[in-house]
Amino acid sequence: MTNEQLVSKVWNYAHVLRDQGISYGDYVEQITYLLFLKMDQEREEFLGEASIIPTAWNWTSLVAKDGDDLELQYRHTLENLASEDGLIGTIFRKAQNKLSDPAKLKRVVSLIDKEGPWIGLEVDVKGEIYEGLLERNASEVKSGAGQYFTPRPVIEAIAACVNPQVGETVCDPACGTGGFLLAAYDHMKGQTKDRDKLRDLRHTAFTGTDIVDEVVRLCAMNLYLHGIGNGGSPVTQRDALANDSGERFKVILTNPPFGKKSSYKIVGEDGSITTETESYEREDFKFTTSNKQFNFLQHIMTIMDTNGRAGVVLPDNVLFEAGKAGEGIRKRLLEGFNFHTLLRLPTGIWYSPGVKANVLFFDKRPASKDVQTKELWVYDYRTNVHKTLKTKRLTNADLEDFVTCYRERKETERFKRFTYEELAARDKLNLDIFWLKDDSLEDIDNLPAPDVLANEIVENLQAALEQFQSVSQELAGDGE
Numbered sequence: 001m002t003n004e005q006l007v008s009k010v011w012n013y014a015h016v017l018r019d020q021g022i023s024y025g026d027y028v029e030q031i032t033y034l035l036f037l038k039m040d041q042e043r044e045e046f047l048g049e050a051s052i053i054p055t056a057w058n059w060t061s062l063v064a065k066d067g068d069d070l071e072l073q074y075r076h077t078l079e080n081l082a083s084e085d086g087l088i089g090t091i092f093r094k095a096q097n098k099l100s101d102p103a104k105l106k107r108v109v110s111l112i113d114k115e116g117p118w119i120g121l122e123v124d125v126k127g128e129i130y131e132g133l134l135e136r137n138a139s140e141v142k143s144g145a146g147q148y149f150t151p152r153p154v155i156e157a158i159a160a161c162v163n164p165q166v167g168e169t170v171c172d173p174a175c176g177t178g179g180f181l182l183a184a185y186d187h188m189k190g191q192t193k194d195r196d197k198l199r200d201l202r203h204t205a206f207t208g209t210d211i212v213d214e215v216v217r218l219c220a221m222n223l224y225l226h227g228i229g230n231g232g233s234p235v236t237q238r239d240a241l242a243n244d245s246g247e248r249f250k251v252i253l254t255n256p257p258f259g260k261k262s263s264y265k266i267v268g269e270d271g272s273i274t275t276e277t278e279s280y281e282r283e284d285f286k287f288t289t290s291n292k293q294f295n296f297l298q299h300i301m302t303i304m305d306t307n308g309r310a311g312v313v314l315p316d317n318v319l320f321e322a323g324k325a326g327e328g329i330r331k332r333l334l335e336g337f338n339f340h341t342l343l344r345l346p347t348g349i350w351y352s353p354g355v356k357a358n359v360l361f362f363d364k365r366p367a368s369k370d371v372q373t374k375e376l377w378v379y380d381y382r383t384n385v386h387k388t389l390k391t392k393r394l395t396n397a398d399l400e401d402f403v404t405c406y407r408e409r410k411e412t413e414r415f416k417r418f419t420y421e422e423l424a425a426r427d428k429l430n431l432d433i434f435w436l437k438d439d440s441l442e443d444i445d446n447l448p449a450p451d452v453l454a455n456e457i458v459e460n461l462q463a464a465l466e467q468f469q470s471v472s473q474e475l476a477g478d479g480e
């Protein structure tokens with residue numbers, strides 16, 4: 001069986017379960033648990049590495065069961081492994097059996113058992129199976145995994161530009177399913193053949209955090225499938241914005257969750273519901289704000305080590321939002337850090353419709369009385385660029401010119417240099433910078449193709465509908 005056939009078989013069975021009421025998300029979770037158990041058994045059988053799973057709950061004990069005995073064994077396996085420490089406890093944290101029908105469970109177990117050994121597959125194939133399911137789940141449930149899914153071409157371009165090196169530590173404080181950490185690992189693993197350095201790379205170089213339990217589990221398994229992590233877990237479940245852990249990292253690669261404000265509900269004694277906006281008050285935050293992106297940006301400023309580098313995806317509002325916090329944080333970014341490059345990303349590349357985002361590249365240098373940013377290079381890959389998730393997807397080739405410009409620092413039609421003096425003179429330190437003429441506004445011959453226009457109209461309507469639904473839910477007291 002070819003790799004493509006294997007991927008297709010796993011995906012096709014996801015469809016079978018979906019038709020029987022089991023979502024892609026639940027299927028991915030169960031594949032996470034079962035693949036881990038199977039691969040742990042294969043590591044011992046084929047590689048001679050000691051199993052990290054207690055014998056009573058390993059793959060051999062599970063695959064030998066049938067019927068109700070299989071369901072009982074699986075349920076107890078999940079319960080017991082959830083109480084373990086390290087990587088096992090992270091992967092099985094709060095695990096529940098979503099395949100309670102013994103026949104469905106047996107079918108998945110048999111699929112995994114018969115198509116092995118999985119440990120011998122190329123890492124990219126295992127990743128393709130896993131990440132493909134995640135992508136399908138993201139497209140099915142826009143409010144679920146989609147909020148964590150950054151287009152792979154964007155991730156790989158950021159990793160290529162920031163250029164993490166073996167021996168450096170890499171952190172994603174909003175790691176989602178681990179795309180940035182995996183891209184960094186792929187970028188770094190070919191830099192040395194030294195076994196000790198490669199072992200350290202796999203087991204100590206990467207750190208991720210996320211606030212959502214299910215996502216942390218998926219990330220831990222995704223990393224494990226790619227050879228990152230062993231007994232200990234590279235990722236933890238916590239609110240990265242809650243405090244400064246004291247850890248510092250040489251490289252930060254991240255896409256903090258979209259959405260401007262953090263809020264929560266308070267239910268009064270009379271049953272009334274009020275919405276409170278959450279602001280993080282930390283000594284290391286120079287500005288108190290409820291804007292999540294500004295808080296993540298301040299958090300990244302803190303956890304960057306001296307001479308550290310960052311590539312961060314942030315929405316447009318970070319570049320122009322007025323007020324003390326917005327202007328103050330942009331001023332700190334320009335004057336206290338070397339904010340050297342800004343990539344304006346096209347619309348139509350996210351699962352959330354209508355999102356306008358950018359990549360900010362900046363370095364942290366030793367404290368200085370002088371302004372750190374001497375010049376900001378801006379690459380406009382939004383004006384006259386039309387992308388959709390289906391008919392005209394973003395590809396690696398689309399960002400090759402940006403990566404070349406990033407390295408060569410020569411002005412082109414889309415790549416322009418702005419001095420600190422020019423930036424500082426802008427009203428309210430607005431960095432929402434464009435200079436290209438939008439041809440579609442003036443020349444009907446340059447309008448996007450009809451299918452692209454139709455896609456954009458649908459996406460805009462979906463965005464409007466989601467906003468109306470949000471307002472309706474707020475009025476009904478059921479909003480998030």
